[in-house]
Ligand SMILES: NC(=O)C1=CN([C@@H]2O[C@H](COP(=O)(O)OP(=O)(O)OC[C@H]3O[C@@H](n4cnc5c(N)ncnc54)[C@H](OP(=O)(O)O)[C@@H]3O)[C@@H](O)[C@H]2O)C=CC1
């Protein structure tokens with residue numbers, strides 16, 4: 001990408017989108033286009049059509065989506081499938097219509113079958129049943145991958161789908177129910193410390209394993225992919241020959257390469273926050289997938305290196321939480 005190239009970051013105020021802006025700006029990209037949800041509702045076909053026709057972005061990073069943790073996915077399944085299908089359909093189609101050179105669509109590791117061999121390779125897509133707690137969201141994301149692949153096959157576009165593992169970092173959503181586990185536990189442990197409570201209750205059995213990646217590492221990985229030379233980027237796009245055995249979707253996993261149990265995570269967050277009380281588990285709450293460690297060797301072999309350990313990432317995130325919630329201190 002040329003440093004003056006017109007780059008549209010969809011979802012620039014979110015956890016990943018805000019880190020994308022930092023990463024692109026730091027690397028010298030100076031022609032970024034952004035719109036908040038209030039300025040441009042990406043589920044609105046006509047508005048998205050007008051926006052693309054007017055702005056004519058050359059590159060698109062699609063980090064706008066309806067996003068949430070296990071409770072939100074399970075409670076609002078209609079919104080998760082409807083809004084995600086609409087956002088990605090509008091943005092991917094208008095990117096084709098307006099000649100976008102490269103597009104990066106963000107999916108999620110939950111697209112893979114619930115009982116996949118570990119670590120999960122890109123080729124395991126659609127080889128088994130999905131996890132029930134987030135199936136509508138996962139199916140929307142699978143449709144997005146298929147859409148990128150179909151447009152590449154039929155129109156010769158360069159639309160790539162990146163599958164992030166569970167993400168966290170500054171700017172996360174710290175809602176008590178709708179958020180993901182890291183921001184939720186940071187909040188729970190912090191509030192228990194401030195209120196001198198003797199116990200923090202963690203959802204589920206504590207035995208599921210999760211792989212976590214810091215948002216800045218995720219953003220840097222996305223920019224790394226968008227900057228690849230043509231031959232390497234084309235390799236990431238898989239194969240478009242539907243008759244060949246090598247028929248592979250344009251898919252790249254983005255993870256950290258290691259996972260921990262929710263119990264270990266809770267203990268780590270307790271330490272970072274400085275909470276001295278007990279941790280208990282509410283097994284009436286769903287565990288979700290028991291394990292979903294991805295094989296990210298494709299992007300690692302291309303040369304991408306993550307910078308943040310879980311410990312340093314959690315410390316940065318707790319500092320971010322405190323800076324937002326200073327009135328509680
Ligand atoms: N967070 C995670 O753990 C994971 C995230 N992902 C994927 O990564 C991507 C980024 O997620 P993340 O940054 O965490 O999400 P956030 O919820 O933090 O941000 C989502 C962004 O999307 C925008 N948005 C949502 N709906 C609309 C809409 N209808 N029109 C316009 N903008 C909209 C929001 O805009 P505004 O701020 O203006 O309201 C927000 O900026 C998503 O595709 C998500 O599915 C994948 C795996 C894990």
Ligand SMILES: C[C@H]1O[C@H](OP(=O)(O)OP(=O)(O)OC[C@H]2O[C@@H](n3cnc4c(=O)[nH]c(N)nc43)[C@H](O)[C@@H]2O)[C@@H](O)[C@@H](O)C1=O
Nearest residue numbers: 069070073108110134179180181184202203204286287288
């Ligand atoms: C990224 C991914 O995020 C979602 O899937 P998930 O991995 O299950 O995400 P989660 O972060 O919400 O939970 C991880 C684990 O942690 C446990 N857990 C304990 N205590 C809390 C807690 O207080 N809050 C939450 N949210 N979880 C908790 C929880 O029970 C589960 O076992 C998908 O729906 C989908 O959106 C998706 O792609």
